[in-house]
Amino acid sequence: MAEEMTLEDVKRHVKVYITVFIALAILTVVTVAVSYLHMPFTPALLVALAIATVKAALVALYFMHLISEKQVILWVLLSAGVFLAGMFALFLGAHADQEAVATLATLILSSHVA
Amino acid sequence: MQIPYEVKARPDTGVNNAKLGIWLFLASEVMLFGGLFAAYVFLRIGADAWPGMMMYGEETMAERADQILNVPLAFVNTMILIASSVTMVMAWASLKMDRFDRYKLYMGLTILLALGFLVVKGFEYGDKFDHHWYASTNNFLGVYFVLTGLHAIHVTGGILVNAYFWGPGTKMWKRGTARDKAHFTNRIEVAGLYWHFVDLVWIFLFPTIYLI
Numbered sequence: 001m002a003e004e005m006t007l008e009d010v011k012r013h014v015k016v017y018i019t020v021f022i023a024l025a026i027l028t029v030v031t032v033a034v035s036y037l038h039m040p041f042t043p044a045l046l047v048a049l050a051i052a053t054v055k056a057a058l059v060a061l062y063f064m065h066l067i068s069e070k071q072v073i074l075w076v077l078l079s080a081g082v083f084l085a086g087m088f089a090l091f092l093g094a095h096a097d098q099e100a101v102a103t104l105a106t107l108i109l110s111s112h113v114a
Numbered sequence: 115m116q117i118p119y120e121v122k123a124r125p126d127t128g129v130n131n132a133k134l135g136i137w138l139f140l141a142s143e144v145m146l147f148g149g150l151f152a153a154y155v156f157l158r159i160g161a162d163a164w165p166g167m168m169m170y171g172e173e174t175m176a177e178r179a180d181q182i183l184n185v186p187l188a189f190v191n192t193m194i195l196i197a198s199s200v201t202m203v204m205a206w207a208s209l210k211m212d213r214f215d216r217y218k219l220y221m222g223l224t225i226l227l228a229l230g231f232l233v234v235k236g237f238e239y240g241d242k243f244d245h246h247w248y249a250s251t252n253n254f255l256g257v258y259f260v261l262t263g264l265h266a267i268h269v270t271g272g273i274l275v276n277a278y279f280w281g282p283g284t285k286m287w288k289r290g291t292a293r294d295k296a297h298f299t300n301r302i303e304v305a306g307l308y309w310h311f312v313d314l315v316w317i318f319l320f321p322t323i324y325l326i
Contacts (some may be wrong), residue, residue, distance in 0.1 A: 010210040017207070021200040028192050028320075032185065035325035038178075048321035055317045063203050063310045070128035073137050080141035084148040091152050095159065 020062045027055050121300040136304045140311050147315055150264065154257045154322070165254035168247070176254075179324055182247070183258065184238055188324045191234045192316065198227035199313040202276075202306045209299040214287060217302075221280045224309070228273045235266055261319055268312045275305050 005013075031051045039047070061067040066074070094101045121130045158164050165176040176182055201223040208216035242248075242255070249259035279302060287298040 005210060007211060010207050014204065014207050017200055017203050021196065024196045025193060028189065028196065031321050031325065032189050035180070035185070035321070041326065044326045045322075048326050049318075052318050052321050056314050059199060059310055059314050059317065063199050063313075064307055070123075072127045072129060072134065076134075076137045076141050077144075080144040084144060087145070087148065088152055088155075091156055095156060 016062055020058050023058060024055055027051055119297075121296050130300065132300055132304045133307075136307050140307065143311060143315075147261075147264070150261055151318070151322075154261065157253045157257060161253060166252050168252070179254070179326065182254070183324045184241065185324055187234055187238050188320055191231050192320050194227050194231045194234070195313045195316050198224045198231070199310050201227065202309045206299065206302045206306050209287070209295070209302055212295075214284075217287075218280065218284075221276060221302075225273055225276050225280060228269055228276070231269055232266060232273075235262070258323055261323060265312070265315055265319060268315070272305075272309050272312055276309070279305060 031048060034047050034051070035044070038044075066077075117131055121132065123129050124131065127134055163175060163177065165179055165182050167173055168176045168182060201220045205217050205220035205224060208214070208220055239259075242259075247255050249256045249263075279298075283301070284298070286294050286301075
């Protein structure tokens with residue numbers, strides 16, 4: 001967020017904060033309402049995550065001012081996102097091919113013992 | 115090498131040191147909670163049933179989290195945390211407008227809301243303990259207590275920091291120089307970034323643990 005904000009800028013921001021708060025409250029009600037539909041697991045998960053992502057984006061963009069933040073901050077977040085995605089990819093790969101993981105573990109252990 | 119204590123944006127990064135520091139910390143927090151979320155995902159993928167067998171007097175199969183967890187209480191807590199995020203950002207905006215009285219009001223509300231969150235969480239946990247449901251009972255409750263417990267620890271940390279800035283920390287602002295006021299406002303912005311992150315984590319915890 002720009003350090004040199006005028007009083008008018010701040011007042012404009014305050015209106016945005018209130019609007020975002022109302023949006024977040026409505027989306028929370030929607031999340032709970034959808035859960036009472038008792039949808040099957042996969043669509044329920046996708047809807048819940050979609051709404052949560054929109055809410056998280058609103059918080060990050062407006063309350064945390066990412067919408068007007070400097071590039072270095074975005075790079076920091078992007079790198080965290082890449083590492084997070086990498087971690088999930090590793091776990092998913094391991095889950096999908098547990099035989100390969102077991103072989104790899106055996107190889108590592110045997111080389112360690114040798 | 116000494117890092118100068120100032121709130122001006124550095125020419126190389128474009129932001130002040132405190133802001134870069136808190137964002138680096140938050141990036142590490144993404145990995146902390148992300149790792150636990152990953153554990154949750156894979157425990158759930160591998161489970162035959164979720165939440166699974168639970169004791170309700172007699173052993174019964176629970177098929178949905180809302181049979182075990184109190185959704186209305188968690189909904190109230192979600193609203194509390196969202197409201198506290200707004201009051202936090204309003205506290206910062208009040209300092210930007212040179213309205214210290216408003217700052218005290220909004221920061222005080224943020225602290226009270228956060229305490230309210232913990233009280234509600236305490237009732238929730240108390241109900242689980244009354245049923246003799248602990249983190250060791252099964253994977254579902256293990257995930258529930260670890261993720262919400264770690265989040266509650268973060269809320270507690272936020273309360274301590276915010277309480278300091280509501281009370282003794284305000285000496286800096288009260289000294290009245292432009293430099294001190296700018297430093298104090300910067301501190302509140304940084305504390306606010308942490309607080310919004312705590313809210314952001316809950317936004318994902320609530321639907322994924324309580325509702326599906």
